[in-house]
Amino acid sequence: MLGGSPRQLGNLEAHSAAWSPDGARIAYSKGNDIFVAKSDGSEAQRLLTTGGTSEDFRWSPDGAILRFTVNDPQTNNRSIWQASSDGGNLHPLLPGWKNPPNECCGAWTPDGRFFVFQATHEGTANVWALREGGGLFRSGGREPVQLTTGPMNIGNPVPSRDGRKLFVQGWQPRAELVRYDAKSGHFEPYLSGISAMGLDFSRDGEWVAYNDGADGTM
Incomplete structure (x- = not known):
């Protein structure tokens, strides 16, 4: 209930979760395992196990498909996976x-x-759309279509309830070059506080090479 006091759902422990469209079930993850429980947290059962931690759970509108992000612990890459609501496929x-x-x-x-x-390509995140097919496989082999174009990072899309708008987050990384002043005990802007990362000085101290904190150029 909105505005009410929070309460624990049974004895569930999770780092990501989502209600089913009918509100009768909850899909959630703990470690590399994905579980499903009733809406009150009872009758939890393991649905499947993935190759990394899972988050961003999304049920299809008909409740037949579950999609989620899997974080690869070896490469730190992320990918979207799907399974049927009973854990198969x-x-x-x-x-x-x-x-x-x-x-x-x-x-x-x-x-x-x-x-x-x-999807993040060449260091910039953008929003893409995939047209759904029919049946269990849904995507139907169609290629995604890019909806946004940088230079700002754009992601975490959420469609409005009527499907006419798409809410997104936008962000742009920024770095400020500073140096530590031992006398004052404070960090102070260096080279006018330019947005720089990974800098290196020439041997004579006359030049400095760096990556621009906004677009990554050198």
Whole structure:
């Protein structure tokens, strides 16, 4: 209930969770395992196990499919996977689309016709849309379509309830070059506080090489 006091659902422990469309079930993850429980936290059962920690759970509007982001512990890459609501047919949503993969944070439009998600390529995140097919495999082999273009990072898309708008987050990294003043005990702007990362000085101290904190150029 909105505005009420929070309460624990049974004895569930999780780091990511999502209600089913009918509100009767909760999908959640703990470690590399994904579970499903009743809405009150009872009758929890393990649904499947993935190759890394899972988050960003999304049920299809009809409750038949569950999609989620899997974090690869070896490479730190992220990819979107899906399975049927009973835990069967586990597979990546976009196998071989980008190598290495870096997709996350997807969501279905209310009518179930599109699945929007965040993908990061060449250091910039943008929002993409995948038209859904029919049947269990849903994506139908169609290629995603890019909806946004940088230079600002744009991601974490959430369709409005009527499906006519798409809410997103936008962010832009920034770095400020500073140096520590031992006398004052404070950090102070250096070279006018330019946005710089990974800098290195020439041997004579006359030049400095750095990456721009906003776009990564050198």
